[in-house]
Amino acid sequence: MATPPPADGEADIGAINEILGFxxxxxxxxxxxxxxxTFTDLDLTQKQVSxxxxxxxHPGIAQTDLAQRLRMDRATTMAIINRLQAKxxxxxxxxxxxxxxQALFLEPAGVAMLARAKQAIGEHEAWVKSRFSDKEVKLLIDLLSRIHE
Amino acid sequence: MATPPPADGEADIGAINEILGFxxxxxxxxxxxxxxxTFTDLDLTQKQVSxxxxxxxHPGIAQTDLAQRLRMDRATTMAIINRLQAKxxxxxxxxxxxxxxQALFLEPAGVAMLARAKQAIGEHEAWVKSRFSDKEVKLLIDLLSRIHE
DNA sequence: TATTGTTATACTCTATAACTATA
DNA sequence: TATAGTTATAGAGTATAACAATA
Incomplete structure (x- = not known):
């Protein structure tokens, strides 16, 4: 449904449903x-996995480069790196x-965790993609890329 | 670009760019x-505007109903309502x-702010939609709706 | 018992500002 | 001067748990 739960049987074609950002x-x-x-067991967030x-x-990547690729602030990047380093x-x-x-490199524990994370991401992606055909997935990625380019 | 900033001239067609969730x-x-x-002057967040x-x-809507429509927890809803009530x-x-x-109703100040907010949302939406044709916008909304339905 | 609201708590993300070290 | 990292701080969203009032 476009709007989560219409609750009653009301028409509810409110203009807010026509807002793309919504x-x-x-x-x-x-x-x-x-x-x-999906990641409760691994105790990782989206940003951390990314x-x-x-x-x-990109072994040896700098924090600034990471920040640019993930569209994050330097301070935000620091917080994430700190947590990953603590682990x-x-x-x-x-x-x-x-x-x-600072050149960043994965430690053995990080390599192992990433392997597990990629498998979990596979499951997560399957859940998302189950709604779409392969063609629609590509289309959706193309459309979304235009927003964050 | 699919990946934010390729930084160097590297190929960089990493698998992470094929992840829809990314x-x-x-x-x-x-x-x-x-x-x-867009909303710095109005000092409102996405959730607050919604x-x-x-x-x-929906005048008189209950907090639970709001929470369902915006896919929020009851406690999260409380925090947002509290801020809006404080203003x-x-x-x-x-x-x-x-x-x-609890039945929720807009106060006069809220009605006035919503009017301003809707105008700002118009500008914001124009920014997002400038990348797409009308047909693509409808398509994108349809695809996204399948995820949050 | 179940639902609604409430409070308290905690974590992540996000952003800003100011500081240090290096270029 | 400019860049990279660091630290401190703050606000917002998200979620859980526990509690009171009402159904």
């Missing part, structure tokens, strides 16, 4: 909720090229 | 960011039919 927020909320349930994934794809999932190394930068 | 989160973040900028809008569309945008009245329920 649907983006609800869809995001639904995804976040399911993600959280960071582990990107550090694995020994990654480490900070001083960059050789630029003394200001 | 794009939903980024798109939501971009919308939230622009929304916040609540004002729904209370206006004198709405009031709680004891329901006649059910003593457990």
């Amino acid at each position: 649907h983006i927020r609800l869809a995001h909320g639904a995804c976040l909720r399911h993600f959280t349930e 960071v582990l994934w990107l550090v694995d794809d 020994h999932f990654l480490r900070r190394d001083r960059s050789d090229k630029d003394g200001r930068k | 794009h939903i989160r980024l798109a939501h973040g971009a919308c939230l960011r622009h929304f916040t900028e 609540v004002l809008w729904l209370v206006d569309d 004198h945008f709405l009031r709680r009245d004891r329901s006649d039919k059910d003593g457990r329920k």
